[in-house]
Amino acid sequence: MPTRATTAKPAPPAAPAAPSRQARRGHGRVTLQDVAAHAGVTAITVSRFLRDPAQVAEDTATRIRAALSSTGYVPNKQAGQLASGVSNMVALLVPNLANSIFAETAQGLSDGLQAAGFELLIASTGYSLEREEAQLRAVLGWFPAALVVTGRRHSPGTFKLMADAQAAGVPVVEIWDHEVTARRGGAKDAAAAVAAVVAADGTPPTTRAAAHAAATATRRSAGVRFTQIGFSHDDVGRAMAEHLLRAGHRRLAYVDSGVAEDYRAHERGLAFVNAAQAAGAKVTLVVAPGGEAFDAGRHVLGELLRAQPAITAAAFANDHLACGALLEANRRGVAVPGRMALLGFGDFAIARQLSPALSSVQLPRHAIGTEAARSLLSALKSGEPAESMALGWALVARESTAGG
Amino acid sequence: MPTRATTAKPAPPAAPAAPSRQARRGHGRVTLQDVAAHAGVTAITVSRFLRDPAQVAEDTATRIRAALSSTGYVPNKQAGQLASGVSNMVALLVPNLANSIFAETAQGLSDGLQAAGFELLIASTGYSLEREEAQLRAVLGWFPAALVVTGRRHSPGTFKLMADAQAAGVPVVEIWDHEVTARRGGAKDAAAAVAAVVAADGTPPTTRAAAHAAATATRRSAGVRFTQIGFSHDDVGRAMAEHLLRAGHRRLAYVDSGVAEDYRAHERGLAFVNAAQAAGAKVTLVVAPGGEAFDAGRHVLGELLRAQPAITAAAFANDHLACGALLEANRRGVAVPGRMALLGFGDFAIARQLSPALSSVQLPRHAIGTEAARSLLSALKSGEPAESMALGWALVARESTAGG
């Protein structure tokens, strides 16, 4: 009975002679060895065949094909990747998959990657920078071919991991954001935006603290730049204000979603406020209550009418809030845009279906994913760093903000 | 100069003496070896420390901790999994992530898995059984700890892969469906449902062919059962019909979404038709046009009013279609439910916001994910097969179907 001895030729593992069922070895799966035995060649030949059939003689190929299908071989990717050092996995970190915005982007990324044979490892961070760092750390253990993260604000630890990955030649792409290029003043830091939102609302201290932590912990790490595919939320916020100003409004409100670490929404809010004030208008920053977004929007509209009757136009952090407000206005018989103009963000499908149709900002939700895929694939191919890209958005003016 | 020779002790690879930066070896990353060298121990000790710090002496642990942070070590999961045969990855196959229904389930699964330290590999199949099989094959190369697929209809190849995986001890869970248990007749096969839908619409031959292929290619493989977490679409379809019948309607329509391989929608439609006919009512099966769902719903309402004026109630494959119809009815001044009762499926947030509020079927979107996670984690722990589970749904009666 051959115990583990130093024989020159180790006993062929568990006689892969059996008809078709698995040869039990290690963890009991069919390996390249098993297939090779079936085909009467060695493992390396099968390996070659799998990667490039042309490298193998035709009749050998035939036997290998037969062996492959009769054994039901599934290549072990851990082993392959370990040996070759080549990964075909892309890691994606998003705040929340249930949010249609990120889900569409994930689908876009998946679409763009699938043809190239890449797979998608997705982790969701729940809008928490802490969880983002933990997830990133976990995901990096797979040594993904590329890394896609959401936004440009991260914890210092996350920045370090991203910088290390990038230094190791892994394309790192930040999506859903694109830094403002040399603004002519006005655009403050996102930290200030967070602070502003916190100051304006009546949320309890814990939320305040969280927001403050977010604001201070997320400054860009020492000069390292990453590829960005998205748009400037600062630009959008300003455009939203300008749109309402152009329609003649002088008392405005910006309604933030109340998600402490959604700094992109805060940035839009701050830009909105700045632009409005620069134009001599009065602005109030409101934070929507938690819970279902439509209901929150309804509530906000009520509060605005009650507590700040001078306000004639409101912009929202997303279309669900705005639609809620619109529906509530309809219910109360409040004229839109006559008494109150409403402007959303996201241009969800429902926006143009309501009556009056909701003005909103159309976003490249799916394109962010496909463009990220394109950018990262070409970077992988060329070895050059991935290209940043500012994607287009459009403020779609509909009835809800029609000029007076 | 030591070339590759058979020295007893291979030269310590690329002197890991340097302060902190990576020791370049293999593919240039910090390995367990490097950390061990820093700490003055061997790799296996560091490995032990990582998995169970208690197994290591306190002062050794201290040195390892220091080495770990100074090197910025990231464990290589491919190597770990290859060596241990233990996976911490769960693979999820969904038709489309951009569909809020599946996105929420994915988020639920992610939520349920995260605490247990599992990661999520997501692939989207675009409602194509062919792509599902390809994706499954790709994903299996990672030897995931568990497999979550959508629905109970798959290609024969997919079934085989699923059965093999299950036989190898990998929990396989089918979500968003739950087979009817011993029905008292009436419920035909999904293949028939597909055929019925195809027969009722005016789609071009190619779509017809696809649907037919789907219908014939997706019968369950020889008796193998998989864990199912979801609900019976047959039950839901019947309940939808009964709800409308109870309100006194005798001329009904079921509006299918027109996605050929969405057999679950077809099943609901068939059950709806059967139940209505069994009650002596007249039913028409309509297939919505492609394109944006709200617009499709609007269009369908117009057609119904024009071509089938006797119909007084319509049920839809999803809330977006139904909402479109509802909004179109409002626009035309058509009374809902007076002239036409409308019933949706999915109970999206918008349903109860509209006026009249849309009756719909509330689904355990997020729960399907969390329950799948629970079931599969406990299966992984106990070694028993994962438990199936019929999750609750509820037909929420609102104004749009209020009885006459």
Added chain:
DNA sequence: TTGTAAGCGTTATCAA
């Protein structure tokens, strides 16, 4: 065109 040998970075096993 095919094969041999070595090694990828980790963990299981057994020994000290």
Added chain:
DNA sequence: TTGATAACGCTTACAA
């Protein structure tokens, strides 16, 4: 408590 050694399943490099 720590270490030596041999896998895990595959691919690279080189040889035949």
